[in-house]
Amino acid sequence: MADSDRQPPVHNADRHWRLEDGGHGLVWLCFDKAGSGTNVLAADVIAELNDKLAQIEVTNPKAVVIYSSKKNGFIAGADIKEFTALRNPEQAFEHIRHGQKVFARLEALPCTTVAMIHGFALGGGLELALACDYRVAADDPRTVLGFPEVQLGIHPGFGGTVRSVAVSGVFAAMDLMLTGRNVHARKAKEIGLVDQLAGPDQLKNVSTQLALNPPPKTQPSPWLKLLQFAPFRSIVAGGLRKRVAARVKREHYPAPYAIIDLWQHHAGTSEQSYIAEARSIAELMCGETARNLVRVFLLRDRLKSLGKQSDATFNHVHVIGAGTMGGDIASWCALQGLDVTLQDREQRYIDPALERGRKLFEKKLKSDAKVREAQQRLQSDLEGHGISKADVVVEAIIEDADAKESLYREVEPKMGAQALLATNTSSIRLETLETALQHPDRFAGLHFFNPVAKMQLVEVIHADSTTQTATDKALAFARRINRLPVPVKSSPGFLVNRILMPYLMEALEAVGAGIAPEAVDKAATDFGMPMGPVELADTVGLDICLSVGKILAQAYNKPVPRQLEEKVKAKQLGRKTGEGFYRYPDGKPNKDKSKARNRPDDLTDRLILPMVNEAVACLREGIVADGDLIDAGVIFGTGFAPFRGGPIQYARRAGAATLRKRLQQLASHYGERFAPDAGWDTFK
Numbered sequence: 001m002a003d004s005d006r007q008p009p010v011h012n013a014d015r016h017w018r019l020e021d022g023g024h025g026l027v028w029l030c031f032d033k034a035g036s037g038t039n040v041l042a043a044d045v046i047a048e049l050n051d052k053l054a055q056i057e058v059t060n061p062k063a064v065v066i067y068s069s070k071k072n073g074f075i076a077g078a079d080i081k082e083f084t085a086l087r088n089p090e091q092a093f094e095h096i097r098h099g100q101k102v103f104a105r106l107e108a109l110p111c112t113t114v115a116m117i118h119g120f121a122l123g124g125g126l127e128l129a130l131a132c133d134y135r136v137a138a139d140d141p142r143t144v145l146g147f148p149e150v151q152l153g154i155h156p157g158f159g160g161t162v163r164s165v166a167v168s169g170v171f172a173a174m175d176l177m178l179t180g181r182n183v184h185a186r187k188a189k190e191i192g193l194v195d196q197l198a199g200p201d202q203l204k205n206v207s208t209q210l211a212l213n214p215p216p217k218t219q220p221s222p223w224l225k226l227l228q229f230a231p232f233r234s235i236v237a238g239g240l241r242k243r244v245a246a247r248v249k250r251e252h253y254p255a256p257y258a259i260i261d262l263w264q265h266h267a268g269t270s271e272q273s274y275i276a277e278a279r280s281i282a283e284l285m286c287g288e289t290a291r292n293l294v295r296v297f298l299l300r301d302r303l304k305s306l307g308k309q310s311d312a313t314f315n316h317v318h319v320i321g322a323g324t325m326g327g328d329i330a331s332w333c334a335l336q337g338l339d340v341t342l343q344d345r346e347q348r349y350i351d352p353a354l355e356r357g358r359k360l361f362e363k364k365l366k367s368d369a370k371v372r373e374a375q376q377r378l379q380s381d382l383e384g385h386g387i388s389k390a391d392v393v394v395e396a397i398i399e400d401a402d403a404k405e406s407l408y409r410e411v412e413p414k415m416g417a418q419a420l421l422a423t424n425t426s427s428i429r430l431e432t433l434e435t436a437l438q439h440p441d442r443f444a445g446l447h448f449f450n451p452v453a454k455m456q457l458v459e460v461i462h463a464d465s466t467t468q469t470a471t472d473k474a475l476a477f478a479r480r481i482n483r484l485p486v487p488v489k490s491s492p493g494f495l496v497n498r499i500l501m502p503y504l505m506e507a508l509e510a511v512g513a514g515i516a517p518e519a520v521d522k523a524a525t526d527f528g529m530p531m532g533p534v535e536l537a538d539t540v541g542l543d544i545c546l547s548v549g550k551i552l553a554q555a556y557n558k559p560v561p562r563q564l565e566e567k568v569k570a571k572q573l574g575r576k577t578g579e580g581f582y583r584y585p586d587g588k589p590n591k592d593k594s595k596a597r598n599r600p601d602d603l604t605d606r607l608i609l610p611m612v613n614e615a616v617a618c619l620r621e622g623i624v625a626d627g628d629l630i631d632a633g634v635i636f637g638t639g640f641a642p643f644r645g646g647p648i649q650y651a652r653r654a655g656a657a658t659l660r661k662r663l664q665q666l667a668s669h670y671g672e673r674f675a676p677d678a679g680w681d682t683f684k
Contacts, residue, residue: 025062032069042079063112063211073119092282130163139197146182153290157281237264292645299632307479310472318390326396327353328452334378341386396424405436422446430463430490457636492555496637502610507533508561516595528641538574615647620679
C-alpha cells in the first residue's frame, strides 16, 4: 500500500468496532454492527475499520484477533442494499477500491493477525478473514465459509479472487467462487482456508495461543507453482470454462466467466491483480444480470419479512391426504421440527409417504439420532385424532371441490377454536370451497409447489372472508417451516399457475403444430428458463396440467391444446407413467438433440410473452399487492430466469409499447389468445 493511502487515526466513536486489551501484547478487535442483528460490511463499517487499523499501527501490539460479538456469526458479507445506489462502473470501482485498500492495510500490519470465526464467514466476511495471517474456526456444524457472490451476478471484490487462490490453491478456490456453495469448518480446514479448528468453548483460547505463538504459514503444494506460467493457466482455465458452460451461458451469467478470466490473465498478488478484480466487479455490479439478481435477493428478504406480523406459535400440524403433495408437506413440516400427524383413507396410502419422509430425513440430517427423532415426529393417523391438537390442518386431497367440501364438513367441528384450516388446492377459488364452512374467516390457502423439499414458494391465498389474523398466521406458518410466502388474492389459478399455464399451453400448441418438443424446450432454455415447458409439463403431470388448464380455460377463455387431452386420454401422463410428450426409459427424457436446431424465429416470443401478458393482467386485477410480488412469486415458484428479474421486470426493460405491439402481431398470426391485456395501457 502506498504511503498516501495511510491516513492518520481519526478516533471515531466505537460505533461498530472496539479495541480491547487482551494482555501480553494482544489486542482484540471486536465487530458489533450497530442497529443490526448481523454483521455486514457497509461503507461506514469499513471506514471505521480503517480508523481502528490506524490506531493499531500507532500502538503496534504483538498480535490482533478479530472477532464478532454477534451470536449468529462472524460477518455475512457486504451490505447488498448499498450496491443498488451505485450509478456507474466508475463509482462502483472507487467503492470497491476503498474496501480493498482497507483490507490491504489489515494485511500489512506488522503484528500477527488472526480471524476468530464462528457461525458464518461469507463473501466480504471471508475476504476480511483471508486478509489476516491466520484463521481459527469453531468446529461446529453452524460454522460455514463461502463466497456466495456469484449468486448475485458478481464475484469477490475485496481481494477474495486473489487471496483465496494464494491460500487454498486454484482448484479449491475456484470451486468456492464458481459455485457459491458454502463449506463447513472441517472442509475449510482440509482445503487450507482455515488454519486451526477449536471447539466452540475453546475458540478464544486457541485463537489467543495462535496469535501469541504463530507457527510457520502453510504453503500451497509446490506443483501449483506451475500454474504461475501462462500456458498452464490457459489449459486449466479452458477446463473451468467448459465446466461452467455446462450450467450457464456467459451472456446470461457473466460472473463465473469473469472469475476465470481474472485468474488466467491476472494471477498473482500484485497491485494490478487487485485493480483488475475491482474493474471486473465494478462492470458486473452495474450490468443487467447483477442488477436483477440483487433485486431478486432483496425480494427474497421481503418475502421472509411477511411472516412477522403474527405472534402465533406452531407445534402440531395435521395433514389430510398422503399423496405426493400431502405426504411431502407432512415430511417437510416434520423435518422443520414440528409434530405432524398424517391422515388418509387407508394405511397403504400413508406408508409410501412415510418411506419418502425417511429418505428425506436421511438426506438432510447428518446423524442417525436426528433421523429417528424426525421419524418420531411424523406419525400415521388414520382416525384423525391429531385434528383436535393441531395448530394448522392442511387439506391436500384430490383437486375436486365436492370432495374437499365434504371433508371440511367432517373436519371443521373437530378443530380447535384458534386452529387454521388450509387447503393446498392449486387452482380452485376459496369462495367455492368455503361454502361448506361454519368459520370461513379461519380458512386460507397454502399452495405448495412440487417437489415440496426443493420449491421455496408457498402461495398464501386469502378470500374476502379470510381475516387478516388468519392470513398473517398462514404467512407466519410458511416462515416457520422455512418457506417463502407470497400473499395472493383468491382467483382461478391464483398467481403462479395462472401465469405459468399460458406458457405450458402454448408450448403444447406448438408441438401440435409440428414443432419438435426438443425445439420448443431449447427455445425456452436459451431464454434462460431452467427447464423447457414440454419437459416441465411432463414432470408436473399431464393430467394435472389438463385439470388446471380446464379451470383457467373456463375462467379466462384460454384454449386447452387438443394434444394434451389426447395424451391424458391415452394415460400417457408424463414422467410418472414413463411416457408423455417424451419417453422416460430411465426416469430422464429421451430427447433427440438434433431436432432442437430447427425452430421458427418467433418461437421464444410465443412462449414467453403469454406469461408476461398474464402477469400484466394479474397486476391490473390486484391479485397481489404489486409487481415486485408478481416477480417474486414467478421466480421462486417456477424458476423464471432470475437474471431477467421476473416477467414484470422483463416487461419494464423491454418496454410496454414494444411488447404490446409484438403481442398484437402474434395475435394477428396465431389467434386471440395473444391479445394484449388491458393492463398494458396503464403499465409502468
